[in-house]
Amino acid sequence: MLRESLLADGQWSLSAWRGLLGKNWPLVLNSFGVAAAVTAVTLPLASLLAVKLLYGAAAGRKLLTAVLVLSTISPPFVGSMSYLMLFGRRGLITWRLLGLEWNPYGFHGVVMMEALSQLGVATLLAAASFHQVDGALERGSLDLGASPLRTLLGVSLPLARPGLAAAALMVFVRSLSDFGTPLFVGGRFQVLASKAYNTLIGVGDFPLACAMNALLVLPSLLLLAVRREARGRNFSLRLAGTRSLRLRGPSGWLPEAAAWGFVALETAVYGLIFAGSVTKTWGADFTLTTAHLRSLWNFSGNGFARSLACSVAAGLGGAVLGAALARLLDRAPEALRRGARVLIELPYLVPGTFFGVGYLLVSSSLPWEVPAGFLIAMNCLFRQLSPSTWSAQAGLAQINPELELAVRDLGGGQGRVLRDMLLPLLRPFMLVSFINAFSAAMTSTGPIIFLVSPYARVAAVELFESINSGKYGDASAMASLLIAAILAVNALAWKISERRG
Numbered sequence: 407m408l409r410e411s412l413l414a415d416g417q418w419s420l421s422a423w424r425g426l427l428g429k430n431w432p433l434v435l436n437s438f439g440v441a442a443a444v445t446a447v448t449l450p451l452a453s454l455l456a457v458k459l460l461y462g463a464a465a466g467r468k469l470l471t472a473v474l475v476l477s478t479i480s481p482p483f484v485g486s487m488s489y490l491m492l493f494g495r496r497g498l499i500t501w502r503l504l505g506l507e508w509n510p511y512g513f514h515g516v517v518m519m520e521a522l523s524q525l526g527v528a529t530l531l532a533a534a535s536f537h538q539v540d541g542a543l544e545r546g547s548l549d550l551g552a553s554p555l556r557t558l559l560g561v562s563l564p565l566a567r568p569g570l571a572a573a574a575l576m577v578f579v580r581s582l583s584d585f586g587t588p589l590f591v592g593g594r595f596q597v598l599a600s601k602a603y604n605t606l607i608g609v610g611d612f613p614l615a616c617a618m619n620a621l622l623v624l625p626s627l628l629l630l631a632v633r634r635e636a637r638g639r640n641f642s643l644r645l646a647g648t649r650s651l652r653l654r655g656p657s658g659w660l661p662e663a664a665a666w667g668f669v670a671l672e673t674a675v676y677g678l679i680f681a682g683s684v685t686k687t688w689g690a691d692f693t694l695t696t697a698h699l700r701s702l703w704n705f706s707g708n709g710f711a712r713s714l715a716c717s718v719a720a721g722l723g724g725a726v727l728g729a730a731l732a733r734l735l736d737r738a739p740e741a742l743r744r745g746a747r748v749l750i751e752l753p754y755l756v757p758g759t760f761f762g763v764g765y766l767l768v769s770s771s772l773p774w775e776v777p778a779g780f781l782i783a784m785n786c787l788f789r790q791l792s793p794s795t796w797s798a799q800a801g802l803a804q805i806n807p808e809l810e811l812a813v814r815d816l817g818g819g820q821g822r823v824l825r826d827m828l829l830p831l832l833r834p835f836m837l838v839s840f841i842n843a844f845s846a847a848m849t850s851t852g853p854i855i856f857l858v859s860p861y862a863r864v865a866a867v868e869l870f871e872s873i874n875s876g877k878y879g880d881a882s883a884m885a886s887l888l889i890a891a892i893l894a895v896n897a898l899a900w901k902i903s904e905r906r907g
Contacts, residue, residue, distance in 0.1 A: 407764050411616035422613035426621065430601070430614075434621070437582055437597040440516055441625075444581040447521040449574045451664060452528035458661035459529075460536045461558060461653045470665050473672045477526035479845040479896075480676075481866060481888045486519045486590040487873050487881055488675040491682060496689025498678075511593025519587045522675075524577045525668065531576060535569025536562060544651040555657040562651065575629045583622050583757030585852060590873060598622055602759060606856070619760040626755040630748065676889075682882030689878075698879040702887060709863035710887065713848055716779055716864065718895075720786035721844035725836040727787070728794025733828070735795070736802055754792035758852025761789060766856045778862035782854050786847035794839035801835030841899055845892050 414421045427434070455474070459467060493500045493510045500506045539562050547557040585599035592600060602618035605611050653661065686693040702710075731750065735743050753761055765785050769776045805828075813823050851866045858867050865888055872881035 407616045407760060407767060408620050410767060411613050411620050414613055419613075422611075422617040425614055426617045430598075430618075433596060433598050433601050433618075436513075436595065437599065437622075440513065440520065440588075440597055441578045441581040443513075443517045444520045444524060445574050445578045447517060448524050448528050448577050449532075449570065451521070451668075452525055452532045452573065452577075453570065454661045454664035455525070455529040455668060456532035456536050457558065457653070458658075458665040459533050461554070461562075461651050462658055462661050462665070463652075463654075466662075466665060466669070470669060473669050474526045474529055476676070476889075477523075477672055478530070479849070479889075479892050481849045481869055481885050483586045483590060483851075483870060483873055484679055484885045485522045485675055486587050487682075487878060487885070488678040489515065489519055489591060491678050491688055491878060492674075494689070498689075501689065509593075511591055512595045513592075515591035515593075516588050516595065516597075519591055520581050520584055522671070523584075523587065524580055527580070528573050528577050531573035532566075532570055535566040535573065538569065539565045541650060548650065553657075554651055554653050557651055558653065558657075572629075575625075579625045579629050579755065579757075582625055583759065583852070585759060586870060599757065599759060603855075606763070616763065619757060619763060622757045623760055626752075626757070629755055630751055679882050679885050679889075682878050683886050685879060685882075687879065688882075698883040699886075701880060702883050709868050710865045710891075712779055712782075712862065713865040713888075714891065716783040716786060717844045717847035719783040720790065720847040721840040723783070723787045724790050724794040724843035725839040728791060728839050729798040729801075729828075729832055729836055731791075731795045732798035732802055736799070750795050751792045753788050754790065758789070758850070759856070761785065762853040762856045765853075769857075778857055778859055781857045782862075782864060783847075785853050785857065786850055787843065789850070789853055790843040790846050793842050797835045797839045797842070798832060801832045805831050837899055841896050844895060844899075848888060848892050 411422050412418055412420065455470065459470060490497065490510060492498050493508065495501060495507065495510070497510070500508045500510075543561055543565070544557055547561045548554070552560065583599050585597075585603045588595065588597045588600040589603070596604075598618050599622060602615045602622075605618065606615035682688050683698050684694050684696065685691075686695045686697070731746070735746055738746065762785065765781055769781055809827055810823055813827055818826070849866050851870050854864065855867055855870070858864055865884060869881055869884045869888065872878075872884060
């Protein structure tokens with residue numbers, strides 16, 4: 407992609423970069439401004455939700471966890487669709503109930519929707535950061551007479567700060583590369599990611615689109631450097647001790663209010679998705695109908711089947727390959743391990759459109775035609791290979807090395823170690839890898855939107871196009887089907903794992 411950005415009519419040229427840093431400079435400012443605002447909004451809210459999960463009252467904790475997980479496996483852009491259904495020019499609240507004509511589009515809409523879409527992942531990362539804080543230090547502070555709030559602010563928060571900083575950088579990078587939300591709720595306000603999509607799809611200026619995507623990679627590389635530095639310091643891999651810090655009374659009111667507000671908002675979002683799928687014309691005719699649900703089988707059957715097949719392939723392949731890589735890296739020299747980690751993590755961190763255009767360039771340069779389904783499955787597999795590998799490495803870290811020595815002392819070879827020891831012990835971690843890769847592949851859009859064709863559609867891209875064309879009924883039906891399918895496959899995978907366990 408970098409090479410393509412430096413070519414013009416087959417000759418080396420900097421015209422694309424001059425155009426990007428010249429007349430398109432406002433887009434750069436818009437992109438980084440939105441990413442900074444989204445990070446500033448998301449991180450405090452995510453920290454409050456994480457505090458509720460770890461230090462708040464037990465009531466509602468499981469519900470909050472379930473809603474957080476649901477928000478991370480839901481199709482993209484459904485938040486933007488619900489936002490327009492509520493507050494759009496024909497929105498349920500602004501137009502139907504209040505009779506207002508409010509413009510939902512622009513910078514404020516993009517920041518609100520991106521913050522909502524990033525909140526689930528950011529909260530899980532923030533919760534992991536607080537969870538890694540040594541509980542003995544918190545107990546020591548409480549024993550010395552500090553109040554729970556002072557212990558949280560003076561002990562837990564400073565110790566969790568490196569993890570929170572990594573979470574903030576992750577939110578910044580994901581917001582910077584999000585092209586769908588600015589397309590839906592940005593109106594005339596554009597950012598680099600949405601402009602790159604329009605430049606490639608609408609204008610066909612390939613070098614300029616490549617330059618825009620290449621510029622978006624820089625924050626990802628910074629994030630990779632920060633993450634490597636954190637692991638190099640043996641950053642908080644220990645589990646915390648028994649958590650004795652509990653926020654009660656007024657000190658816990660703010661996290662409680664944030665948690666219940668988030669649960670209520672997400673409930674409204676998913677309620678609207680289902681309501682939109684059984685409403686004739688949202689904003690004009692609220693008559694109940696099953697037409698949108700029935701129409702799914704007329705135009706989306708092949709796309710949904712292809713999504714399922716590619717996602718299962720990506721999930722199974724990611725789980726097996728991640729476990730194999732984790733085993734190899736566990737015994738590899740340090741220099742090789744560091745290099746392999748960079749290659750494994752980079753696809754997960756770069757913008758999805760960058761990754762997808764790269765696949766398009768490579769496949770178009772081959773002397774034979776690569777099936778679109780294979781490209782989509784491989785794209786999703788390698789995009790999620792980093793979480794799969796880390797999950798397997800976490801499993802390997804919990805296996806006592808003496809177990810393998812015992813199997814070998816009893817005459818077992820490599821095959822026996824793999825079949826009778828490693829695979830049974832790694833099965834829960836490989837299941838997590840499968841679920842993560844499958845769910846991400848089912849809802850993936852940016853990395854694969856340039857790989858689909860009229861003859862090889864997938865459900866998430868059809869959902870994207872339905873929202874983009876204002877067909878909220880069809881989009882709601884497709885989103886409901888995707889959510890139901892992801893939950894059903896996840897439940898089936900857990901059921902099978904429990905039976906074999």
